[in-house]
Amino acid sequence: MNWTTTFLTQHVGWIDPEMPDKPIGDYIGGIVHHSPLNNVAVWQIADKHWQHFAITAVAEKLRWVAGWAEQANEQFMVNACFEKHGVYIVLRTLINGTKLELPTQATVYPAANRSERHTQDMFGIKFIGHPDNRRWTRHQAWDKHQYPLRKDFPAQGSPADITPPDMHYDFIKGHGAGVYEIPVGPVHAGIIEPGHFRFLAVGELILNLEERLGYVHKGIEKIAEGRTPESLARLAGRVSGDSTVGHCWAACQAMEQAADIVVPARANLIRGIVAERERIANHLGDMGAICNDVAFTFAQMQFTRLRELWLRTNASVFGHRLLMDVVIPAGVSCDVSQLSCELLKKDIIQIREELAEIMLAVDLNSSLEDRLYTAGYLSPEIAAAFGTVGYVGRASGQDFDVRRDAAYAPYDQVSFKVALEDQGDIASRFWVRHKEINASLKLIERFIQLLPEGEITTTWKTPAIDSEGLGIVDGFRGEIISYIRFAADNKIARFYPRDPSILNWPALEKLALNNIVPDFPVCNKSLNGSYSGNDL
Amino acid sequence: MLKLLKKIVTTGIVTEKCKAPKDAELETLGIEIKRRIDKKFSGSIAIRQVDAGSCNGCELEIHAINNPFYDIERFGIHFVASPRHADVLLVTGPVSRHMQTALLRTYEATPNPKWVVAVGDCAVCGGEFGQSYACCGAVSNVIPVDMTISGCPPTPLALMKGLLGLLDR
Numbered sequence: 001m002n003w004t005t006t007f008l009t010q011h012v013g014w015i016d017p018e019m020p021d022k023p024i025g026d027y028i029g030g031i032v033h034h035s036p037l038n039n040v041a042v043w044q045i046a047d048k049h050w051q052h053f054a055i056t057a058v059a060e061k062l063r064w065v066a067g068w069a070e071q072a073n074e075q076f077m078v079n080a081c082f083e084k085h086g087v088y089i090v091l092r093t094l095i096n097g098t099k100l101e102l103p104t105q106a107t108v109y110p111a112a113n114r115s116e117r118h119t120q121d122m123f124g125i126k127f128i129g130h131p132d133n134r135r136w137t138r139h140q141a142w143d144k145h146q147y148p149l150r151k152d153f154p155a156q157g158s159p160a161d162i163t164p165p166d167m168h169y170d171f172i173k174g175h176g177a178g179v180y181e182i183p184v185g186p187v188h189a190g191i192i193e194p195g196h197f198r199f200l201a202v203g204e205l206i207l208n209l210e211e212r213l214g215y216v217h218k219g220i221e222k223i224a225e226g227r228t229p230e231s232l233a234r235l236a237g238r239v240s241g242d243s244t245v246g247h248c249w250a251a252c253q254a255m256e257q258a259a260d261i262v263v264p265a266r267a268n269l270i271r272g273i274v275a276e277r278e279r280i281a282n283h284l285g286d287m288g289a290i291c292n293d294v295a296f297t298f299a300q301m302q303f304t305r306l307r308e309l310w311l312r313t314n315a316s317v318f319g320h321r322l323l324m325d326v327v328i329p330a331g332v333s334c335d336v337s338q339l340s341c342e343l344l345k346k347d348i349i350q351i352r353e354e355l356a357e358i359m360l361a362v363d364l365n366s367s368l369e370d371r372l373y374t375a376g377y378l379s380p381e382i383a384a385a386f387g388t389v390g391y392v393g394r395a396s397g398q399d400f401d402v403r404r405d406a407a408y409a410p411y412d413q414v415s416f417k418v419a420l421e422d423q424g425d426i427a428s429r430f431w432v433r434h435k436e437i438n439a440s441l442k443l444i445e446r447f448i449q450l451l452p453e454g455e456i457t458t459t460w461k462t463p464a465i466d467s468e469g470l471g472i473v474d475g476f477r478g479e480i481i482s483y484i485r486f487a488a489d490n491k492i493a494r495f496y497p498r499d500p501s502i503l504n505w506p507a508l509e510k511l512a513l514n515n516i517v518p519d520f521p522v523c524n525k526s527l528n529g530s531y532s533g534n535d536l
Numbered sequence: 537m538l539k540l541l542k543k544i545v546t547t548g549i550v551t552e553k554c555k556a557p558k559d560a561e562l563e564t565l566g567i568e569i570k571r572r573i574d575k576k577f578s579g580s581i582a583i584r585q586v587d588a589g590s591c592n593g594c595e596l597e598i599h600a601i602n603n604p605f606y607d608i609e610r611f612g613i614h615f616v617a618s619p620r621h622a623d624v625l626l627v628t629g630p631v632s633r634h635m636q637t638a639l640l641r642t643y644e645a646t647p648n649p650k651w652v653v654a655v656g657d658c659a660v661c662g663g664e665f666g667q668s669y670a671c672c673g674a675v676s677n678v679i680p681v682d683m684t685i686s687g688c689p690p691t692p693l694a695l696m697k698g699l700l701g702l703l704d705r
Binding site for chain 2: 139140141142148153154155156157158159162163164165166186187189190191192193194214215216217218219220222223234235238239240241242244285298301302304305307308311315321322324357358360361364365530531532535
């Protein structure tokens with residue numbers, strides 16, 4: 001029994017009478033484990049209730065998690081995922097091919113804003129009453145009246161020889177004496193991903209910031225269609241290169257749910273080890289980069305040095321510095337020997353010692369303090385309103401971690417402390433990362449202890465046509481959602497990965513306000529959103 | 537401050553250097569790169585990195601060649617903030633169509649003589665993404681490429697070897 005039981009009882013009247021085959025009544029009776037999405041209840045409602053549901057949900061303090069659509073013959077299926085206390089539900093509605101409209105949820109949930117615009121661009125589904133009718137994912141690579149994720153749109157499309165630049169996007173304008181615009185990107189000055197930022201500034205102060213992303217849209221959702229599970233896992237591992245383990249794991253978890261496969265315990269623990277190693281590597285890189293953006297080179301050099309040592313161990317134990325393709329459907333591709341375990345443990349001891357020394361030096365540095373404290377402040381209220389996750393949410397008091405609150409194997413066998421800060425500034429996001437590294441080091445030690453003998457893969461079973469799965473894991477940026485539906489013959493019909501950056505990016509527009517323009521790089525780095533994971 | 541200085545002193549120089557090479561391959565590679573750069577570029581070569589649709593994996597490894605272990609700058613190779621300052625464009629990704637014009641403009645903004653290095657499987661041949669409504673595929677489909685460095689992503693050593701190959705041309 002959890003909140004869904006009472007919540008759904010209140011809304012039983014909304015069930016779409018034309019879809020009586022879904023055993024909704026069972027949920028209300030408290031039986032949760034028969035959903036097509038395994039542990040997640042799917043609630044199908046009539047399209048007219050779409051917005052009403054959001055209004056009730058926000059009153060009940062449900063967090064908006066993800067939104068995606070899918071074409072099913074002449075109809076379109078639209079999904080929205082919500083979470084509270086670690087329990088997820090998927091809201092679903094079918095809309096007819098002749099009138100592709102749905103009342104928006106974005107007026108209720110700001111987090112749904114860009115997601116609905118993405119669905120609009122990719123499927124041509126109009127969200128009535130949406131507060132922002134500008135395109136989002138579409139630039140100029142396909143026409144306004146073409147929708148790449150529709151079945152009649154070929155994956156090759158019909159692109160021009162040279163795709164024109166994305167002109168005439170209606171950025172918010174500033175008026176008044178002394179207000180000026182600064183366009184930045186898509187090609188940035190550093191070795192980072194492309195995106196456009198439009199600042200309105202007065203003197204050095206940021207009056208408004210608008211993000212214009214979508215430059216690295218690679219059509220991942222489209223080219224996923226028709227892939228085999230192995231091939232899909234490879235693609236998922238390249239949704240965002242820094243979260244390769246996270247995305248790959250989420251996609252494999254979804255596929256394994258659909259195929260009704262239980263992964264061997266040893267494989268789950270190895271997945272846990274590589275996921276935590278990925279978290280630590282990225283946090284070390286980010287902490288160094290934050291220091292670098294305020295010209296504190298000592299820390300950057302130290303952190304990148306530790307990161308390099310860490311990656312070298314990845315290469316020698318798992319065969320890949322960034323751990324790509326270690327997680328595969330039905331298991332992992334790489335076992336860890338006794339010798340490797342010793343190496344991993346030695347690594348942990350070394351990094352713990354070194355980190356303690358470095359953090360002491362960092363903590364005592366007042367010039368760093370001057371730059372990081374109070375800068376880039378994100379209030380707990382805004383963090384909650386956008387449903388921010390990972391270190392961004394946790395640095396602003398959002399006490400949520402999939403590993404603890406919706407524990408999946410192997411995290412269901414361990415207990416650990418979720419890092420939390422409530423200052424909401426860059427320093428908080430820096431220190432949360434440090435706390436998370438310490439927690440992850442303990443987790444890896446525990447996973448090595450728990451490592452049983454046994455297989456690292458199991459036999460794959462071809463899932464039934466239309467079987468679905470929803471993978472939910474905690475990547476280094478926070479909660480990753482991965483939706484999979486199978487077609488016939490072991491082929492993927494639909495893949496939707498929701499990177500945590502999708503929830504975190506809008507927070508950057510808020511936390512940068514009233515900071516000086518020269519502090520924007522460090523604000524951005526402290527959030528470290530993935531462009532690739534956002535643009536898909 | 538004392539803690540900081542102590543850490544600097546006790547860490548020492550980790551850069552894998554000539555006299556006591558921890559990684560002999562890296563060292564010979566570096567010396568060779570340095571020799572060619574000195575000869576052809578008077579000791580300095582400026583690189584502008586352009587992400588044209590990468591998953592960010594390649595960027596992580598390109599960052600790594602600047603870490604204290606590889607420290608590519610000691611061989612005269614440095615990264616610059618503008619294509620107008622660059623001799624070499626290091627391009628990653630399967631050139632998303634949304635980045636096509638930006639890449640072309642970056643190429644045009646780079647003064648002659650210039651070289652283009654396609655880094656990573658996506659940039660070399662389209663990789664996992666290939667050619668589609670959203671991607672142009674290999675970088676050579678968009679701008680002339682002088683040199684390729686494969687890998688998903690290429691390791692820092694592979695990147696250094698690749699750059700050496702460029703200097704050989």
